[in-house]
Amino acid sequence: MAFPLTRMRRLRRTGALRGLVRETQLDAGDFILPFFVTHGSDRREPIAAMPGVERLSIDHVVAAAGEAAALGIPAVMLFGIPDHKDDDGSGAWDDEGIVQLATRAIKRAHPDLLVIPDLCLCEYTSHGHCGVLRADGHVDNDASLELLARTAVSQARAGADVIAPSDMMDGRVGVLRGALDEAGFADLPILAYSAKFASAFYGPFREAAVSTPAFGDRRSYQMDPANGDEALREVALDVEEGADMVMVKPALPYLDVIRRVKEMTRLPVVAYNVSGEYAMVKAAAAAGHLDERATVLETLTAIRRAGADVIITYHASDAARWLQEAT
Numbered sequence: 654m655a656f657p658l659t660r661m662r663r664l665r666r667t668g669a670l671r672g673l674v675r676e677t678q679l680d681a682g683d684f685i686l687p688f689f690v691t692h693g694s695d696r697r698e699p700i701a702a703m704p705g706v707e708r709l710s711i712d713h714v715v716a717a718a719g720e721a722a723a724l725g726i727p728a729v730m731l732f733g734i735p736d737h738k739d740d741d742g743s744g745a746w747d748d749e750g751i752v753q754l755a756t757r758a759i760k761r762a763h764p765d766l767l768v769i770p771d772l773c774l775c776e777y778t779s780h781g782h783c784g785v786l787r788a789d790g791h792v793d794n795d796a797s798l799e800l801l802a803r804t805a806v807s808q809a810r811a812g813a814d815v816i817a818p819s820d821m822m823d824g825r826v827g828v829l830r831g832a833l834d835e836a837g838f839a840d841l842p843i844l845a846y847s848a849k850f851a852s853a854f855y856g857p858f859r860e861a862a863v864s865t866p867a868f869g870d871r872r873s874y875q876m877d878p879a880n881g882d883e884a885l886r887e888v889a890l891d892v893e894e895g896a897d898m899v900m901v902k903p904a905l906p907y908l909d910v911i912r913r914v915k916e917m918t919r920l921p922v923v924a925y926n927v928s929g930e931y932a933m934v935k936a937a938a939a940a941g942h943l944d945e946r947a948t949v950l951e952t953l954t955a956i957r958r959a960g961a962d963v964i965i966t967y968h969a970s971d972a973a974r975w976l977q978e979a980t
């Protein structure tokens with residue numbers, strides 16, 4: 654049935670009609686808000702490339718997490734900035750480490766809020782890589798797994814609600830599942846950073862988390878941005894090893910991958926709307942080139958439409974507020 658029988662504009666005529674047939678709904682209940690947490694008290698350090706995002710001491714993170722919960726955001730993600738780093742990244746599995754302390758503090762204050770600590774070594778290693786370095790400068794996959802497993806169990810003991818490995822070592826989901834089960838945490842879900850691309854969009858994050866590699870780059874473990882089929886293989890392996898949720902990171906340049914992962918797995922798919930995606934919108938809005946609110950809501954809607962069930966985003970609180978105002 655073509656024109657004039659079919660007129661697509663009939664259902665766009667009024668706001669009520671458009672709302673009635675809207676396919677994708679944005680809901681604060683699907684957002685995860687990330688935090689950068691640092692030692693000390695009453696500390697707030699702005700991050701130049703990410704206006705509105707700060708490195709916060711635990712007292713401020715607890716307060717900000719409470720504000721997020723009040724806006725209907727169900728989960729927060731924690732990136733730790735330790736006060737010392739070493740070759741192995743031992744701060745990652747220290748039961749008194751920054752992320753463990755922050756997890757306990759948030760769970761004490763807001764027991765219903767989900768706390769998801771990032772699980773990687775790069776924030777804790779002096780060289781800034783995501784695993785153990787061999788003498789030749791290569792990251793040793795299998796030696797790193799043991800340290801990641803220790804970290805997962807330590808985070809679980811601190812009260813983490815989800816374990817979220819972001820390192821991209823081969824076989825880590827299976828090893829973490831085994832370690833968690835053995836330690837009595839068989840009920841703790843794993844959100845795997847399955848298709849994590851070696852992306853230029855992580856630039857502002859590295860400033861925020863002070864985790865720029867001291868040499869080289871992460872292309873020997875993160876994925877080549879050119880590869881979609883390989884992303885599906887990564888996801889399939891993580892699912893086979895026991896991942897309960899899978900992630901695609903970044904989001905906006907990889908909407909096709911999000912869609913393919915959703916269709917292949919039918920698992921909850923999480924997309925990480927990363928620091929560079931955030932920084933671009935903030936910079937363009939500050940320069941008066943974009944309407945921030947409209948751009949953010951459109952971006953998040955597009956990520957959901959592509960197939961993401963959950964979005965990790967630094968815009969979470971703003972977006973939640975805007976969605977409340979709209980209703």
Ligand SMILES: [Zn+2]
Binds near residue numbers: 774775819
């Ligand atoms: Zn890492």
